[in-house]
Amino acid sequence: MKLTAVELGKKIKAGEVKVADAVRACLDRIEKLESDINAFVTVDGEHAMEQAEEIQRKIDSGELTGPLAGVPVAIKDNMCTKGLLTSCSSKILSNFIPTYTAEAVLKLKEAGAVIIGKTNMDEFAMGSTTETSYYGATQNPWDVKRVPGGSSGGSAAAVSAEEVPYALGSDTGGSIRQPAAFCGVTGIKPTYGRVSRYGLIAYGSSLDQIGPIAKDVTDCATVLEIICQHDDKDSTSYDAEKGYTGNGITDTGSDFTSALVDDVKGMKIGIPRDYFGEGIDEDVKKSVLEAADVLKQKGAVVEEFDLGMVEYAIPAYYIIASAEASSNLERFDGVKYGYRTSEYTDLHNMYKKSRSEGFGDEVKRRIMLGSFVLSSGYYDAYYVKALKTKALIKKAFDDAFAKYDVILGPVAPTTALMKGESLSDPLKMYLGDIYTVSVNLAGIPGISLPCGFDRNGMPVGLQLLGQTFDEKSIIRAAYAYECSREYKRPATLTERGL
């Protein structure tokens, strides 16, 4: 289970490992670790074993030849899986069995992935700690007293704890990158539109993107290559055949694995000074700047610059994401599916009670915030202004990418917090998103990968950002950096002989 997804895929292909053995190994590990980690909402063991047999046959017959054929995967619980509970870690969907499978998940299935189960998350992906789940908090494999980050905390913890080689997460304001950083693994948030959102239960529709979480850059690039395809069912899905026009931006292609080269000579890397001001932990700062030095030594041209607009990202993000969420979550009303209150007097009472009982505090907070900013009289002052801010943030990035291939900085101002620390102070939790939310507002791609440890031995994440449809530059830079260090698994696992 120490293998990466691609390494395991090679062994399966070579006949050295049977798919069933790989699946069983995952299930055994989940059995051993779940009481400590709680990374999964649902483990679909029996069905996974059945799938394993079928996929093994297809591999043996030469029907499946891809790099991830037979490799087990875990899916964040906000992506629809036909016949399998998809709860968004919410009480209101605690009985929801979808009738169809999300497009990104289908792509993995077609490539021979075996779905082990569905991973825990902050309720409806609203949170940065995976503590707001109806199914209980997920623990960080590096230190179970700490949070794994969020909202894809279950996916990041499952990969970190080696319960699965890789997982899918979703990122609306940092929900792939921040938990990857907190758990010492790697994750990519692709350009908005790269991966179909069809079947991803929406939080902030204009910001949501599905992406991979794995142990290394190679795995992430390989997974992204599979799930990144145009989908007619998603109007915002990017069609490479039609290309992209606007702002002189060019699609550098979706053959991401071709960017896995240890060469950054002449690559221009910018470090925003405004990312290292007040609030950043000294150990985080140190590790990130050391990573920049590594790239510099490898021949990259690294310099500091002022990005601008940084302080406006959080308010703009929370207005836009909450506004969209307030509308997206209206369909959860107890009428068609999901939780319905047991006693009610009339229709409106049923709505009110089902939603009051079905949603948790953080979700209610954002629905209220979103409803407020969209209400008449406030729409222009908040929502329209936030959209204008979003455009300015995008422009700030465009200006930066006119000079640099890649922007380098931290993923979060701190490493993983102690459990309970941010639940009591939502505003503090929101401020932790300062380096990630602007990326979603701008729609650009970002990668998060481990770059060291703080004084408590908790992993620090390095964030590399690229221009729209230029995942390849950040994959190349990340890969080159990764080549300079060894992958570190959580010490607690080694200590316990796991």
Place this chain on the structure above:
Amino acid sequence: MSKTYETVIGLEVHVELATKTKIFCGCSTEFGKAPNTHTCPVCTGMPGSLPVLNKGVVEKAVAVGLATNCTITQNCKFDRKNYFYPDNPQNYQISQLYYPICRDGKVEIEVDGKKKFVRIHEIHMEEDAGKLIHDPYTDSSLVDFNRSGVPLIEIVSEPDMRSAEEVIAYLEKLRLIIQYLGASDCKLNEGSMRADVNLSVREVGSSEFGTRTETKNLNSFKAIARAIENERERQIDLIESGEKVVQETRRWDDTKEYSYPMRSKEDAQDYRYFPDPDLVPVVISDEWMENIRKNQPELRDEKRIRYKEEYDIPDYDIDIITNSKRMADIFEEAIALGAAPKKVSNWLMVETMRLMKEHSVDADDLSFSAKNLAALIALVESKAINGTVAKEVYEKIFTDDIDPEKYVEENGLKTVNDEGALTKTIEEIVAANPKSVADYKSGKDKAIGFLVGQTMKAMKGKADPGEVNRILKEILSK
């Protein structure tokens, strides 16, 4: 002295567009199927589903916009209108508020020979909701989502109408334009066209509008006329007695002939409109628009001019025939098959209108084919059948769309053209009716009618009356 009042009316007209599939998914729009059979994750609002715009809806909306002289918004957007109701699976309706597809149009109407323009404020695209069915046995409500996602356009007029007659003329105008475009069948009674009436009254001469009400649930032109009259009187009564008209939505009950308030707009819910992030802006290129313009079929006003020039039939006939696209289609097809325009027009104006009344059939629902009407006209022209038989055969065409040649053949209705046989019969009739013969010879021309009638009777109607007349006169003049 009592004051005189003017009624000010604006309309919001919803039209269901005749696309094969729904506006945001591939489900069929077919009407009357078993509940929830034409549904998918998108039109039932399943979590994670996403809307994808049906381009056919845009084309039909643009076609209506062009035909009503609107400016087309070449970069239009969809917005979400948020409100909770069980027939609305997402609890928001995808509609257009900020950038509707058409704006600033106008259509010309004519009432009592007076022409005027009714301006169109905007036309926007939106999705229809599902249907709630209350089950009294279990005291529960069920939802049928077959209609959920059926495309609609809403045509919003300016408050330019002043009477029920103008309202009906405007609706008729819209109906004909849209039917001719093939964009919808526009049936009020089936709900494919729905009109909400915004009405206020003011003293004649006043330049300010009074407080308006919106009346819904109007399922026929008659109901609309009655509701307008009723609402006008209600508002005048309120004003005369010193009360105020409340801005509200009212529901018309056509059997009881009165309206009652549905909900007050003052405490109206806030729909929290915002651009739908799941849909991209609809870009209508010049080229696309030109294509739609080029493919616009001939509309009614153009047809009227052409009929006059090409067929030289009376204006009255032209009006009736073009008042329904279906009838105009039958008319043109029959002519294309070789029938004389005048003859076709006569059949439509006289026999068709009579049978429509007798069978309560609307012109839009005429089910017979132009081919059979043209064949019937040819049979009459070639004197294969006479007028009386033709009417009998036409009834069969009207109800069952039978092939007239086959029918005439099978039922032995062909006129007997054997002159010898006919002469023999006439000679017998003449011999048997000496009194009538004598009357005729003494100058009573009418007496010949009796003899023709007797001959037709003896021939079981299968003779050409003209021919009978000719032979009779020959014999009697001997």
